[in-house]
Amino acid sequence: MTTSIAPRRAAARSAARRGTLLGWLFAVPALVAYCAFVIYPLALGIQYSFYKWNGVGPSEWVGFANYLRVFTDATLLGSIGNAFVLIGFFTVIPVAAGLVLATLIRSLKPGPFSSLSQTILFLPQIIPLAAAGIAWSWMYAQTGAVNQVLSAIGLGFLARPWLGDFQTALPAVGLIGSWVLTGLCTVLFLTGIGKIDQSLYEAVRLDGASWWREFVTITIPGLRQEIAVLVTITVIAALSSFDIIYTTTLGGPGRATLVPGISIYRIGFTQSEVGLASAFGIVLMALVLACVLPIQRLARASDR
Amino acid sequence: MIVNKSEFVIGRIVLVVVLILTVIPLVNMLSAALQPADTNPTGLTFPTDPQWVNFVTAFNTGNVWRLMGSSLFIVIFVVPVSLLFATLAGYALGNLRIRGGRFLFIFLILGLTIPFEALIIPLYYEIQSMGILNTQWAVIFPLIGLYMPFSVVWMRAHFIGVPQELSEAARVDGATTLQEFRRIQLPLARPALSALAILLFLWTWNQFLLPVVLISDPLNRTVAGALTFFQGQYYSSIPLLNAGALIIIVPTILVFVIFQRQFIAALLQGAVKG
Numbered sequence A: 001m002t003t004s005i006a007p008r009r010a011a012a013r014s015a016a017r018r019g020t021l022l023g024w025l026f027a028v029p030a031l032v033a034y035c036a037f038v039i040y041p042l043a044l045g046i047q048y049s050f051y052k053w054n055g056v057g058p059s060e061w062v063g064f065a066n067y068l069r070v071f072t073d074a075t076l077l078g079s080i081g082n083a084f085v086l087i088g089f090f091t092v093i094p095v096a097a098g099l100v101l102a103t104l105i106r107s108l109k110p111g112p113f114s115s116l117s118q119t120i121l122f123l124p125q126i127i128p129l130a131a132a133g134i135a136w137s138w139m140y141a142q143t144g145a146v147n148q149v150l151s152a153i154g155l156g157f158l159a160r161p162w163l164g165d166f167q168t169a170l171p172a173v174g175l176i177g178s179w180v181l182t183g184l185c186t187v188l189f190l191t192g193i194g195k196i197d198q199s200l201y202e203a204v205r206l207d208g209a210s211w212w213r214e215f216v217t218i219t220i221p222g223l224r225q226e227i228a229v230l231v232t233i234t235v236i237a238a239l240s241s242f243d244i245i246y247t248t249t250l251g252g253p254g255r256a257t258l259v260p261g262i263s264i265y266r267i268g269f270t271q272s273e274v275g276l277a278s279a280f281g282i283v284l285m286a287l288v289l290a291c292v293l294p295i296q297r298l299a300r301a302s303d304r
Numbered sequence B: 001m002i003v004n005k006s007e008f009v010i011g012r013i014v015l016v017v018v019l020i021l022t023v024i025p026l027v028n029m030l031s032a033a034l035q036p037a038d039t040n041p042t043g044l045t046f047p048t049d050p051q052w053v054n055f056v057t058a059f060n061t062g063n064v065w066r067l068m069g070s071s072l073f074i075v076i077f078v079v080p081v082s083l084l085f086a087t088l089a090g091y092a093l094g095n096l097r098i099r100g101g102r103f104l105f106i107f108l109i110l111g112l113t114i115p116f117e118a119l120i121i122p123l124y125y126e127i128q129s130m131g132i133l134n135t136q137w138a139v140i141f142p143l144i145g146l147y148m149p150f151s152v153v154w155m156r157a158h159f160i161g162v163p164q165e166l167s168e169a170a171r172v173d174g175a176t177t178l179q180e181f182r183r184i185q186l187p188l189a190r191p192a193l194s195a196l197a198i199l200l201f202l203w204t205w206n207q208f209l210l211p212v213v214l215i216s217d218p219l220n221r222t223v224a225g226a227l228t229f230f231q232g233q234y235y236s237s238i239p240l241l242n243a244g245a246l247i248i249i250v251p252t253i254l255v256f257v258i259f260q261r262q263f264i265a266a267l268l269q270g271a272v273k274g
Helices: A002-048 A065-072 A074-105 A112-126 A129-140 A145-152 A169-195 A198-206 A211-222 A224-239 A243-248 A260-270 A274-303 B005-033 B053-061 B064-094 B101-113 B116-130 B137-161 B164-172 B177-188 B190-205 B209-214 B223-233 B238-258 B260-273
Strands: none
Touching (some): A002 B064, A002 B116, A065 A074, A074 A224, A074 A274, A112 A169, A112 B005, A112 B238, A129 A145, A129 A169, A129 A243, A129 B005, A169 A243, A169 B005, A224 A274, A260 B209, A274 B101, A274 B116, B005 B053, B005 B238, B053 B064, B064 B101, B064 B137, B064 B190, B064 B223, B064 B238, B116 B137, B137 B190, B137 B209, B164 B177, B177 B190, B190 B260, B238 B260
């Protein structure tokens, strides 16, 4: 018996090795594409970040000076601050609104109206963010719909060019993000609520619990997973926002809506400070990781 | 489900309000687009004499045919190539479980959260040294690489879910790995592949940052990237700008409405896995 097992094992091992060889062959194209256009530029960016370079002339080694500037320059710090303000509009509002909306409309029976509302809620997800920016610049314009509505309800004194006003530009841009993301949150929460055991709701209703009690004790815990996912996506969207700001304000007025993405673009391509822009890129990447990793860990901890 | 009447009514009202808020910016674009091209329109007022001709003007002066062609050219390379590479790698990681696959997987996961903005500066100089700056290839190549982490993770998740017994059965019947891949695994992967194809199509079509930075001639960009060109071109005419932007949005909306079930399912799955 031993004699017949040994060659069979050897054959199995060589088959496994052949599988591995072929497997790596299968993985090579993806790996090459990934290394060429993610890992290589990343390494290149880290290298640039230690130099002072205008993109054409000679470069000069400056050590950590670029990073020091990212953390001391008021303009750059301000753009990071703005990105965190945007989290309020890209994450807090859509997730909160999505939770409430999903709870309110979960009673909707499947039918033409419910599928039509799903389609409409999803529309902002389908169109380019740049187009959302164009649509909303017009909404916010001096003669636009927002001011029109305000004067119609007697609040005409509030009317202003919302994107041109230092006080209102950042919230106005943020609300575009809320408009884009609320539908996604609502629909994802709706499917999540569908998976929660309905007898839980019935039990708590029979106990005479209020709407709020039910929301806090059943809906929110039941949607942990969805909440974690949406917070992650929307935080990344807020920190790396670019398209909406580019087509609405380009960071203005002044630096009121300047965010890291626009800063990097301006520093790198308008001011030709490639080293500084690269350093800011690396910092932005670290910032996203620093925000996303704790969310993932929290989500996993609450699963247990 | 126990739902009392007042809750039902409130739910309906809130939903209708939110639906209206969602479509208003789009309807508002249409109302502006139909105003006379040389006027400065006011808010959401439907014109008495709708100027449909604005769409024709915007279509012609905006070179929309060329823009659509350029977008299509980019999509036609990015989506199939990404699907092919990701399927092969996902199969290797999820089904063949190659030695060292865990490291490869973690290595790819690292790339999942890198924002494109963080790579755009070095990417510009890389593309410049490749000599393809200002061509569609400047967007095609990087996008394939940038979409790779997500796509491979997506396809691996699918292949892990396919029972190993299927592979064993195929091998017992004498199928080689390649035969098994083509005859058994690929047909089974069709739903995962089509959902990924939808996501990649949408992301490429709507891609803005890369075309804006890497292609200076807006007519060679994606339609989304070309929106800045419209903004420059129709700086003085809000009706024409809105008409142009609508022309660019409408095909995507049409495709979405036709395939909406698949789109919504793909986007929800994409959110959860991403």
